[in-house]
């Protein structure tokens with residue numbers, strides 16, 4: 001089940017391939033029964049999360065290891081307002097809240113570079129998790145019951161739509177003025193600002209934008225369980241999975257996250273229910289392997305095969 | 314009329330006085346040379362003008378407007394562009410993409426994204442890099458990288474182009490090429506150029522006026538002929554073991 | 562409030578400080594000499610903890626006697642990782658920021674693998690054993706034997722390592738490498754050997770610290786991360802390669818943690834730790850580098 005992307009300068013094939021691919025998978029998932037509905041849901045969830053991640057981290061090279069914070073904030077907002085405001089409103093609000101949070105922390109956080117940025121984002125996500133856990137337990141609400149959530153099929157439509165949107169955003173941003181500015185930021189911030197790129201503004205914008213869809217996904221996925229648990233929606237393994245998928249798939253190309261999500265989901269389907277630990281062990285080994293031997297991921301391997309003379313940095 | 318006007322500019326790095334009360338005017342349409350031994354403060358002066366570093370004291374007027382304290386991208390939009398002595402290509406992008414980004418972000422009225430590639434190709438042709446435009450910038454030779462610095466600076470459509478030793482490390486043939494390229498783009502774009510160069514012949518060849526810095530102080534200014542005859546310059550240069558001509 | 566002034570908290574802070582100082586010292590050595598960001602450092606404690614646990618429950622032997630074996634195991638792991646993952650990276654001539662970023666990802670993979678291998682082998686259930694848990698009273702202060710032992714051993718290790726670093730040729734070459742790689746190479750230091758020893762020493766010490774922790778607290782496959790975070794806080798606060806600074810920062814963090822938790826509640830502990838971590842990184846963005854990176 002691969003998605004037939006055609007890379008040409010014209011955007012029409014890419015857009016239609018993405019949409020058709022998504023509709024096919026959704027249709028297949030729904031008609032083949034509840035197990036496959038869940039598989040399709042997971043696939044689109046990971047694609048949406050990883051595409052959003054790569055909108056910021058893939059393009060700027062600032063690797064965020066705390067992307068779960070957006071997911072968790074979205075989930076939290078939707079859970080807290082459950083039955084108070086309708087989902088069609090609370091889910092976008094969840095995305096907005098996540099984006100707003102990213103916007104607020106962006107300036108101090110983005111001054112930190114390189115590996116320090118990586119561990120900082122991780123720590124920040126954990127900090128938010130523990131603060132929310134503390135407030136929830138203080139108010140005696142460490143888990144909220146969520147009865148009457150939409151059916152899995154309904155969630156699948158939403159999540160699939162978001163995955164398509166996230167993919168198209170990554171695809172088009174990569175070709176836009178904005179995307180080229182972000183590439184310059186990734187390559188050399190000093191050189192970029194000297195030729196007129198407003199480095200800070202671009203970084204902040206991309207950082208905030210990359211949190212919105214994960215916030216909405218978090219809100220949707222919170223509906224999958226009958227109760228809300230802070231530790232579950234802020235689980236750092238979500239961040240870890242995103243980064244791993246992006247590295248395995250290859251960042252900087254809208255096809256990378258899709259390949260990464262398919263790869264990881266295949267592994268998960270094989271192992272998750274029978275041997276979850278083995279699944280993580282293999283994931284860790286794959287991460288190591290790709291960092292060492294294929295830093296440009298699956299997409300890099302494919303590209304290299306296509307044009308053997310292409311130089312890889 | 315002076316396009317760039319620097320008044321009493323100083324810069325300290327901790328205890329080190331890299332620039333001391335520099336006053337300098339660059340006439341519109343001229344080529345203004347900047348020379349001085351290693352560590353004289355030339356690059357620091359560029360960095361301050363371009364907004365990469367802050368002056369300790371002093372003012373900088375560009376086209377009559379103060380530009381002190383502006384961010385580098387703002388300075389660039391005003392029409393000042395610099396190259397880096399230690400080249401900073403976007404190594405992972407192609408040569409053309411390097412210039413495209415300058416075109417898309419550096420200009421006051423930027424063109425459409427779809428037009429940038431063609432514009433970049435023109436500039437690369439001006440500077441003799443058009444054959445390599447699809448190569449990753451990281452694969453260029455030193456001479457190529459120096460040219461790319463110039464092409465990228467030109468992409469921003471500057472009024473003032475500041476060149477920091479773009480001929481250092483080039484062979485004599487390459488230096489001749491570079492001078493010819495620079496003359497061409499200067500005329501076709503109506504540029505004012507501020508140029509740092511250790512290759513003395515190139516500097517006297519190109520410059521209308523030369524300013525000499527020594528240990529952060531301005532010690533002389535004049536036409537190339539006047540500078541060559543200036544006693545203070547002779548003393549500053551020949552008092553230390555610093556050759557006038559960079560080794561080829 | 563009177564409890565704040567009692568020796569009880571002071572003792573707790575000293576024990577924790579000794580452990581933090583020791584753990585962070587290992588991280589400091591590995592980062593300082595090779596620029597490797599070992600985000601799996603806390604997992605070495607976990608391994609040490611399991612080592613001590615099995616040593617005690619299977620053989621009935623004192624976990625203290627097992628410490629050398631534990632140190633050898635984690636040191637061996639460090640040497641293996643050095644050859645498998647990092648030697649190539651270090652000699653590839655990649656720029657330092659890239660080595661740092663890659664090492665972070667690689668160690669992240671190592672961390673996930675280690676945690677899950679241990680969970681697979683020994684289950685994810687937390688474990689504990691009782692050893693030296695008799696209570697001794699010194700005035701008002703009650704101390705368990707295992708905490709006294711942990712403090713004593715941690716301090717002994719710290720002193721021993723400082724002596725090695727300051728008094729031996731080999732320690733000098735480690736410090737030289739931390740100061741300046743290129744210069745160290747030029748003056749004829751065998752960089753390869755120093756790196757190998759540093760990673761063995763850093764990992765071994767972390768294993769010992771894990772054994773000490775397991776005597777007083779329960780262990781689980783996922784216990785490591787807070788220790789990793791704590792040791793990063795410590796070496797950022799203390800300054801890179803600054804062994805003394807790191808030791809002082811270790812005790813400082815422990816005092817802040819113990820007293821702040823005493824003033825508020827145990828639930829605040831994680832907020833506090835991560836809060837300090839985030840604040841330290843944001844306020845000192847040059848972070849672990851200590852000396853300014855050339856810009």
Ligand SMILES: Nc1ncnc2c1ncn2[C@@H]1O[C@H](COP(=O)(O)OP(=O)(O)OP(=O)(O)O)[C@@H](O)[C@H]1O
Pocket residue numbers: 326329331349350351352353354355356357358398
């Ligand atoms: N960021 C900095 N921090 C501290 N000192 C600096 C910094 N940048 C430059 N300097 C010092 O300021 C002085 C001037 O340096 P600058 O690079 O401006 O000299 P230059 O004239 O360009 O020399 P060269 O001909 O070698 O390029 C030197 O002594 C240099 O060491």
Ligand SMILES: [Mg+2]
Pocket residue numbers: 355356357398477
């Ligand atoms: Mg210079």
